[in-house]
Amino acid sequence: MDESRRVRETYDRIASHFADTREHPWPEVEAFLEGRQGTLGLDVGCANGRHAQLLAARTDRVLGVDASRGLLFEARTRARDRGFGVDLLQGDAAALPVRSERVDLAVYVATIHHLPDRETRVGSLDELARVLAPGGRALVSAWSTAHGKFDAEAGFDTTVDWTLPGGETVPRFYHIYAPEEFRAEVEDSALAVESFEVSSGNCYATVKREQ
Amino acid sequence: MKESLMEIVCCPIDKADLELDVEEREGEEILEGSLTCTECGEVYPIEDGIPNLLPPDMREDAAA
Numbered sequence: 531m532d533e534s535r536r537v538r539e540t541y542d543r544i545a546s547h548f549a550d551t552r553e554h555p556w557p558e559v560e561a562f563l564e565g566r567q568g569t570l571g572l573d574v575g576c577a578n579g580r581h582a583q584l585l586a587a588r589t590d591r592v593l594g595v596d597a598s599r600g601l602l603f604e605a606r607t608r609a610r611d612r613g614f615g616v617d618l619l620q621g622d623a624a625a626l627p628v629r630s631e632r633v634d635l636a637v638y639v640a641t642i643h644h645l646p647d648r649e650t651r652v653g654s655l656d657e658l659a660r661v662l663a664p665g666g667r668a669l670v671s672a673w674s675t676a677h678g679k680f681d682a683e684a685g686f687d688t689t690v691d692w693t694l695p696g697g698e699t700v701p702r703f704y705h706i707y708a709p710e711e712f713r714a715e716v717e718d719s720a721l722a723v724e725s726f727e728v729s730s731g732n733c734y735a736t737v738k739r740e741q
Numbered sequence: 742m743k744e745s746l747m748e749i750v751c752c753p754i755d756k757a758d759l760e761l762d763v764e765e766r767e768g769e770e771i772l773e774g775s776l777t778c779t780e781c782g783e784v785y786p787i788e789d790g791i792p793n794l795l796p797p798d799m800r801e802d803a804a805a
Contacts, residue, residue, distance in 0.1 A: 532798065535799050538795075538799065570749070593749065597795060597799065599791065603791075606790075606791075617746055617749075618742075618791050619742075619750065619792055619794055620794060621753060622796055625754060625796045627750050627792075627794035628750060629749055629751045630756065632749060
């Protein structure tokens with residue numbers, strides 16, 4: 531079975547428990563959004579919508595895209611409970627169902643590392659570049675070797691288990707990036723890096739369309 | 742999904758416009774229906790109010 535489908539099916543299975551453990555937005559995302567606003571926001575790999583919720587406060591309309599239907603239902607519940615608006619779409623980060631040059635503000639966090647190979651990942655960054663409006667900005671993040679969990683210098687593919695209540699484990703594919711490798715991947719796409727940092731074991735790039 | 746999304750979404754494969762077919766609607770929310778690509782003809786279902794715009798090879802019913 532294709533790796534992207536496998537990851538989607540895994541998240542469908544763990545959606546409810548996963549959402550419960552993803553209550554709070556990441557401070558790095560809050561810092562990126564500080565002082566920014568726009569008409570259309572986009573959260574690629576929106577999961578339970580915790581970052582779509584932040585985007586909703588800064589844009590007129592927010593799209594939440596995720597491959598997992600189970601997670602989209604979690605996002606819908608969160609949006610109803612917390613009273614924010616989000617338009618939910620089931621979609622693939624590597625083939626965004628969004629028209630070109632529309633998005634002013636996007637976050638694509640902790641998602642790209644689930645895509646199966648470099649070509650697909652760079653392709654997904656090209657997709658993000660395509661949908662960004664002129665002047666639009668996005669934050670892209672991925673798990674990196676800088677995390678204390680890993681003892682490696684170079685990037686590598688791995689499987690990280692998710693443990694459900696009751697002890698059952700469900701495997702998820704990850705590509706763990708070396709920070710410089712991540713930066714190079716972003717720069718190989720149609721995105722330009724505006725700033726780059728490593729924080730809490732993740733790499734973050736603030737990006738715009740290449741001129 | 743809201744009908745106003747039609748101005749924003751497109752076919753994930755060729756990025757062409759989609760044509761909306763509504764089966765069930767509640768106010769401005771479309772609960773059931775489909776989106777058909779005006780270029781390649783691919784049909785994307787809208788179920789429980791959420792459109793499934795995954796490329797065909799990533800869908801539930803795709804051959805393993």
